[in-house]
Amino acid sequence: MKKRNQIPDEYKWNLDDIYPSIEELKADMEKLKACPAQFSAYKGKLGKKEKCLEYFRLNTEVGKISEKVGVYVGLKLAENLEDNTFIELQSVLSNIGKQIAISTSFEESELIGYGTKYINKLIADERFADYVLSLKDFIRNSEHILPEEQEKLINKSSKALGGYSDVFDNIDTLDLKFKPAIDSKGKEHEVNDHNYAMLLESKDRALRKSALESFTAGYHSLCNTIATNYIHSVEGDWFIADAYKHDTTLDMALFGENLPKELYTSLITNVKATVKMVHRFYALKKKALGYKDFYFYDRLVPITNFNSKNSYEKNFETVINAMSILGKEYTDGLKLARDNRWIDVYPCEGKEGGGFCCSMYTPHPYILLNTVDDSSSINTLAHELGHAMHGYLSSKNQTFENYDHTIFLAEIASTVNEVLLFKYLYKNATSKKEKISRLEKYISNIIATIYTQSMYSEYEYFAHTLVENGEPISKDILNAKYKSLLQTYYGKSMKFLKTDIGEGWMRVPHFYRAYYVYKYATGMTAAINFATKIVNKEKDAKEKYLEFLKSGTIDYSINILKKAGVDLLTSEPYVVVAKELRWALDELEALLG
Numbered sequence: 001m002k003k004r005n006q007i008p009d010e011y012k013w014n015l016d017d018i019y020p021s022i023e024e025l026k027a028d029m030e031k032l033k034a035c036p037a038q039f040s041a042y043k044g045k046l047g048k049k050e051k052c053l054e055y056f057r058l059n060t061e062v063g064k065i066s067e068k069v070g071v072y073v074g075l076k077l078a079e080n081l082e083d084n085t086f087i088e089l090q091s092v093l094s095n096i097g098k099q100i101a102i103s104t105s106f107e108e109s110e111l112i113g114y115g116t117k118y119i120n121k122l123i124a125d126e127r128f129a130d131y132v133l134s135l136k137d138f139i140r141n142s143e144h145i146l147p148e149e150q151e152k153l154i155n156k157s158s159k160a161l162g163g164y165s166d167v168f169d170n171i172d173t174l175d176l177k178f179k180p181a182i183d184s185k186g187k188e189h190e191v192n193d194h195n196y197a198m199l200l201e202s203k204d205r206a207l208r209k210s211a212l213e214s215f216t217a218g219y220h221s222l223c224n225t226i227a228t229n230y231i232h233s234v235e236g237d238w239f240i241a242d243a244y245k246h247d248t249t250l251d252m253a254l255f256g257e258n259l260p261k262e263l264y265t266s267l268i269t270n271v272k273a274t275v276k277m278v279h280r281f282y283a284l285k286k287k288a289l290g291y292k293d294f295y296f297y298d299r300l301v302p303i304t305n306f307n308s309k310n311s312y313e314k315n316f317e318t319v320i321n322a323m324s325i326l327g328k329e330y331t332d333g334l335k336l337a338r339d340n341r342w343i344d345v346y347p348c349e350g351k352e353g354g355g356f357c358c359s360m361y362t363p364h365p366y367i368l369l370n371t372v373d374d375s376s377s378i379n380t381l382a383h384e385l386g387h388a389m390h391g392y393l394s395s396k397n398q399t400f401e402n403y404d405h406t407i408f409l410a411e412i413a414s415t416v417n418e419v420l421l422f423k424y425l426y427k428n429a430t431s432k433k434e435k436i437s438r439l440e441k442y443i444s445n446i447i448a449t450i451y452t453q454s455m456y457s458e459y460e461y462f463a464h465t466l467v468e469n470g471e472p473i474s475k476d477i478l479n480a481k482y483k484s485l486l487q488t489y490y491g492k493s494m495k496f497l498k499t500d501i502g503e504g505w506m507r508v509p510h511f512y513r514a515y516y517v518y519k520y521a522t523g524m525t526a527a528i529n530f531a532t533k534i535v536n537k538e539k540d541a542k543e544k545y546l547e548f549l550k551s552g553t554i555d556y557s558i559n560i561l562k563k564a565g566v567d568l569l570t571s572e573p574y575v576v577v578a579k580e581l582r583w584a585l586d587e588l589e590a591l592l593g
Contacts, residue, residue: 004079004348011312014341017363018072022085025072028065029089032096035062036103043106047114052122055107056131062100064361064400069093071360078368080350109151112142130401133553140258144244154243161240164233165512171222171229172509178218183207191215200300209497212297216500219507226506227475230463237514238467249464253515257408258556262569264457267521270574271454272488277581278451279491281443284585286493288592295495300444303592306437307375312345315378319385322424323417325534326542333389336364342388343367357384357414359391361400379418386417390549398552408519408557413549415527416534418445423535432591439588446581449524455489457518460511479503526566528580529573533565541565 004012019025038058045051073093076086111119116139122128123135146154172193180188181199184206189199191214199211219226237249246252254261286294288303310318320334337343347353347370359365365388371377390413395403422442429435462481466473479502486494486501510517530548533541548564558568566573 002346002348004351007346007348010341011343011345012341013075013344013366013368015072015075015366017340018068018075018360025069025089028069029093029096031065032062032069032093032100035096036099039100039103043110046107046110047118049122049125052111053127056128059104060130060400066097066100067360068362071358071366075358075366075368078352079344081352082350105151108138108141109145109148111138112145116142130399133402133555137258140255144246144255146244150243154240161236164229164236165509167229168226168509168512171226172507175222176218177221179214181207181210181214183210191218197300200297201302203301203305205298205301208297208301209295212500213497215507216497216503219503220499223475223503223506227478230478230506230511231467231473233512234460234463234467234473234514237464248468249514250461257406259408259558260569263522263558264461264515264518266569266571266574267518267525268454268458268461270571271451271521274574274578274581275451275489276491277578277585278447278489279493280585281447281588282491283493284589284592285440293495294493295497296490296500297497299490299494302437303440304433304436306434308378308434309373309375310378311373312371312377312381315373315381318378318424319382319417319421322382322421323385325420326546329393330389330546333392334385337367337385337388337392340364343369345369345371347372355380355384357387357391359387359395359404361395361403364395365391379421382417382421383414386414389413389417393546393549394552397550398554402554403552405552406557407516408522409560411520411523412526412530415449415524416531416545419527419531420534423531436588436591439584439591443581443584443588446524446528446577446584450521450577451489453517453520455485456505456508456510457515457521459485459505460514460517464514478505522568525573525577526561526568529566529576530564532576532580 019028035058039055039062042051042055042058046055070093073086073089077083077090080086119135119139123132128135145151178191181191182188183202183204189195189207189211191199191211196211196215200208202208202211234249241249241252244252246255250264251261254264282294282299285298285303289298289301291298316334316338320331323334324331342364344351344367351370352368353370355367355369357365357367367384367388369377369380369384371381387410390405391403394405397403422438426435426438426442429438459482463473463478465471466477482505483502486496486504505511508517530541530545534545544564548560551560551563554560555563561568
């Protein structure tokens with residue numbers, strides 16, 4: 001692998017746009033060190049409008065500096081994970097952040113203590129226009145604020161209650177051992193978290209079966225420990241939710257972004273109503289592959305081999321062409337990202353793996369890639385550029401206080417780009433083989449993101465409900481539920497080995513962040529709605545989507561989506577998804593003959 005200095009500058013992001021020198025970075029860090037004392041000086045004074053406005057504006061200025069410093073240090077570490085200079089600076093920054101959090105901990109209880117009438121007066125004052133949503137949240141939170149001593153106790157217990165994810169990470173990364181998988185020729189293949197999916201895509205069926213058996217056996221060897229850890233994690237979730245006077249853990253998870261419970265129930269109900277299309281897909285794969293029996297280890301093997309390799313430059317041009325349907329403003333943003341070095345393109349020694357986009361108000365977003373010019377690189381590029389354009393257009397149209405988007409909305413723009421890219425590539429495919437390959441990947445992505453994530457969410461709802469209701473919960477009860485869900489979502493065409501069913505939930509790290517996974521499903525549902533309406537040139541579809549990208553957090557997420565034409569509290573968005581999936585399945589079936 002190349003060293004970083006061997007990569008041409010045009011393929012590396014330009015962090016000088018944030019700080020031209022480390023001295024300027026350190027100067028801003030010194031400013032932040034003085035902030036806790038500045039914030040503390042406002043304690044007991046927020047009942048006066050002028051002082052409250054000063055305090056809010058100080059929050060804004062500190063937020064801008066904190067974002068710049070945090071992003072810069074994080075990106076420098078992403079360049080080289082072993083850079084001691086920035087490892088140390090990150091530690092210093094973390095401590096500063098903790099001190100600022102402590103110094104501002106009085107604000108919520110103090111403002112709520114002045115009463116709803118006072119907060120509404122602030123909302124009505126145009127000088128607080130940029131803080132309206134935050135002020136509304138103070139009123140919403142008033143029912144869930146604890147007395148100061150109880151709040152301190154909860155804060156002190158947070159580390160202990162939050163350690164279950166760390167335990168799982170250590171088990172998953174350090175303690176789990178997998179036996180080698182054996183292919184049809186008797187050759188051994190290493191099995192680990194990184195190559196497991198690749199092994200299941202192998203054309204060698206014996207290797208796939210052996211890989212699944214190895215992976216399953218590894219988790220089974222520590223199943224009691226993992227199950228106990230997860231059950232205590234669920235109990236910890238409920239302890240926090242109950243302490244803050246929420247009826248359920250789900251209510252607490254939804255409350256943060258002001259999302260109604262109907263959002264979750266609508267997702268599960270509508271997804272399960274169309275699950276037979278998932279069954280149909282695997283029945284098609286079974287027939288296309290010529291298998292008498294179709295097993296869980298067969299689900300990822302491609303029907304046909306198609307691997308399109310292009311240069312980064314060619315892929316970028318393709319993405320621009322695919323996104324041209326969104327108009328000049330959008331494609332100009334893409335070109336700006338490419339030409340002004342927002343993107344770190346190629347892997348090198350010490351660089352963080354994978355891909356991500358880091359949005360910031362100023363100067364612009366940054367994207368990390370590890371491009372290897374394979375067929376998946378163009379999808380990753382389109383995905384991360386979707387995130388970048390969301391942040392870029394929002395920062396151009398909103399104030400700092402309202403430019404960033406919520407986690408609930410975070411994956412929509414990136415997935416819209418993926419869908420638009422698929423539509424473009426499929427329309428311009430030059431062979432039957434390419435069409436089959438692109439359709440299969442598209443359908444698989446819909447299933448993995450909407451149906452599988454809904455299944456995961458239904459599972460964690462079951463686990464949390466047991467604890468909340470004081471009912472028995474154990475490894476065997478959890479395994480039985482997961483087995484039932486697998487059979488419901490995957491259908492009768494899918495067969496399971498006795499050793500590979502029931503304990504599959506133990507592999508999912510997201511379960512240690514309660515009710516996170518459903519957001520993947522709602523995100524892709526919204527994305528398919530936006531993309532299909534844009535491609536079909538429905539009235540104002542493009543304009544509404546661009547307005548969505550520019551909205552930041554000017555309103556609550558569910559309202560922003562509804563204004564853009566996607567109401568996830570109704571069945572309509574799921575009808576659109578079902579129609580799209582049915583179209584893709586019909587196309588695939590016709591191509592397979």
